Amino acid sequence: MIDIANLADLGLEPEAITKPAPVPEEPPIPLALTPGSPLARCLYEVWSGRPVTVVKAAPGSGKSTLIARLVCLLLSRTELSVTILAPTRDAAFDLAERVGEALSVNCGPQSRYVCLFGVSRPEEFPTHWSVPRLTQLVARHATVRTVASASGLHNPVTTEVVIVDEAYQTTLSDMAVALRDAKQVVLVGDPGQIGPVVTVDDSVWARQPTSPTRRAPEMLLERSDAILVELGTTYRLGPASTELLNTLYDFPVACGRSPRHVVHRPGVDPAGLRTADGGLPEIVRRQVPAVADRNDPGYLRAVADTARSYVGRTVHASTPAGDMIDFPLAASDICVVAAYRTQITRLAATLDSFKIGMFKVGTADALQGGQWHVVVAVDPLIAADTAEGHNASLGRLTVMLSRHMTHLVWVCDSRWSEVLDATPSTEATLPASRAVRARLAAAPELG
Numbered sequence: 001m002i003d004i005a006n007l008a009d010l011g012l013e014p015e016a017i018t019k020p021a022p023v024p025e026e027p028p029i030p031l032a033l034t035p036g037s038p039l040a041r042c043l044y045e046v047w048s049g050r051p052v053t054v055v056k057a058a059p060g061s062g063k064s065t066l067i068a069r070l071v072c073l074l075l076s077r078t079e080l081s082v083t084i085l086a087p088t089r090d091a092a093f094d095l096a097e098r099v100g101e102a103l104s105v106n107c108g109p110q111s112r113y114v115c116l117f118g119v120s121r122p123e124e125f126p127t128h129w130s131v132p133r134l135t136q137l138v139a140r141h142a143t144v145r146t147v148a149s150a151s152g153l154h155n156p157v158t159t160e161v162v163i164v165d166e167a168y169q170t171t172l173s174d175m176a177v178a179l180r181d182a183k184q185v186v187l188v189g190d191p192g193q194i195g196p197v198v199t200v201d202d203s204v205w206a207r208q209p210t211s212p213t214r215r216a217p218e219m220l221l222e223r224s225d226a227i228l229v230e231l232g233t234t235y236r237l238g239p240a241s242t243e244l245l246n247t248l249y250d251f252p253v254a255c256g257r258s259p260r261h262v263v264h265r266p267g268v269d270p271a272g273l274r275t276a277d278g279g280l281p282e283i284v285r286r287q288v289p290a291v292a293d294r295n296d297p298g299y300l301r302a303v304a305d306t307a308r309s310y311v312g313r314t315v316h317a318s319t320p321a322g323d324m325i326d327f328p329l330a331a332s333d334i335c336v337v338a339a340y341r342t343q344i345t346r347l348a349a350t351l352d353s354f355k356i357g358m359f360k361v362g363t364a365d366a367l368q369g370g371q372w373h374v375v376v377a378v379d380p381l382i383a384a385d386t387a388e389g390h391n392a393s394l395g396r397l398t399v400m401l402s403r404h405m406t407h408l409v410w411v412c413d414s415r416w417s418e419v420l421d422a423t424p425s426t427e428a429t430l431p432a433s434r435a436v437r438a439r440l441a442a443a444p445e446l447g
Contacts, residue, residue: 291382308351336377
């Protein structure tokens with residue numbers, strides 16, 4: 001018979017080995033404010049009772065981060081009630097998670113601070129930091145809703161502060177209803193991107209200084225009690241792309257991105273494309289033969305082949321901490337953007353036939369807000385007679401030139417200058433369009 005030792009003889013007690021030691025809860029780290037920063041300025045304006053604060057933000061400048069941190073400071077340091085409005089349900093879900101995470105990290109557990117959904121949430125949408133609407137709340141909370149849900153007459157926003165994300169995608173008429181009971185509003189958005197879709201004939205207001213179909217921030221900025229804050233550092237785009245943005249934006253944009261590039265391949269890439277750090281230039285140009293039809297299969301196949309050629313290429317990047325990393329590009333890291341749906345349909349079919357992964361393909365309108373390491377953008381002026389209407393939109397052009405995190409391939413033909421020369425001088429977008437394309441024409445050619 002085996003004599004089994006008693007735990008007490010070993011100096012142990014059952015509870016000591018079965019009950020885990022309690023893990024002390026780490027206190028939240030208070031948000032640090034940099035004097036004069038956009039966040040500090042927004043907080044000051046709200047604290048001081050400013051009715052309207054408009055934040056003009058460059059692409060990749062951290063709009064969601066600004067909103068999340070502003071909510072943390074308002075909930076933890078004031079008694080103000082807060083509602084956040086987003087343009088779509090998907091955007092509302094994503095923003096709720098960002099805000100909920102920021103509250104948890106900077107303010108404390110959900111028993112004290114929480115972000116709530118103000119719209120119904122699909123069951124399949126995973127949530128970790130945000131929670132469904134609660135009937136009885138003891139925690140300080142912010143509620144995320146869509147602009148459309150707040151624009152109805154029977155579901156008003158009643159909080160003291162309303163923060164609007166992607167505010168330049170909202171018309172004055174939508175915002176006027178949503179904000180009718182708000183004491184203060186902070187509108188955050190990118191003025192260079194595509195504006196709201198207007199489905200009514202607004203020509204009746206063409207000669208009026210105020211139109212209900214104008215973008216809400218533009219109109220509210222005309223109030224004498226409104227103030228403008230600029231979020232002008234992009235952390236997505238490199239120095240060459242930032243130069244392009246400064247041609248399109250009416251406020252200065254600076255580059256804050258860590259260095260990264262697609263690695264140059266000797267024997268495959270032209271030797272003249274190799275940069276001093278061993279990479280490809282941030283922006284390159286792929287010139288295709290001029291065609292009479294923008295749906296011409298020849299040049300669209302060349303666009304698809306260009307996107308495919310980047311699969312498996314190496315990106316060399318430095319992290320904000322200064323570490324260097326290399327990783328291969330998958331199809332999901334590559335996006336193809338064009339101006340017309342018929343182009344997208346044909347490009348998507350060709351890319352799918354390669355069977356090497358899921359490329360992202362879409363119009364500029366559909367890709368607003370997204371980012372990919374490599375973007376292949378098709379010039380809207382291909383096969384055009386003049387630059388007017390849809391193909392002249394500076395918003396679409398801006399989106400096309402600002403979705404890449406590492407590398408942009410601009411696909412154009414040799415006729416862009418002729419198209420602009422044939423465009424009436426009354427076309428308001430003509431000077432900016434010409435300046436941008438002149439810079440793109442000077443980019444190294446991919447070959």
